[in-house]
Amino acid sequence: MKTVPIYLFILLWLLAAPAYGDNAIKYFNLGVKGSATHKKIGYYTKALELNPALAAAYEKRGLLHYYQGNYDKVIQDYETYLDLVPAKADAYRMLGLGYLKSHRYERAIYNFTQAIKIDPQLTGGYAYRAEAYRLS
DSSP states (O other): OTHHHHHHHHHHHHHHHHHHHHHHHHHHHHHHHOOSHHHHHHHHHHHHHHOTTOHHHHHHHHHHHHHHTOHHHHHHHHHHHHHHSOOOHHHHHHHHHHHHHTTOHHHHHHHHHHHHHHOTTOHHHHHHHHHHHHHO
């Protein structure tokens, strides 16, 4: 008899799980379609509260933070993104830019180098890495 409540709980949890993901996707899509940067960031943040594994929301929110000059938030979002989706050259480039703009040149150089290793054709990686070397 004790197992019935446990099975009932598991069944209810499984039924609720798709709705949980759908809400995160709903907020993510609002962020994609939105026009005001601060609202887009809010939508991506809400999507991540509902589903912290939604990697694309970290990427998009990190890019918006970059355009706003919030480089510590860029670093935080792209580090999390790379934990979820490793080996993306563009993500390492953006992480490097966050470090470059934060005057943390050694970390910038490291991340630009990672981007170049993944995609040797990423010309921006070379240019930004050269700039980080010049400033360090």
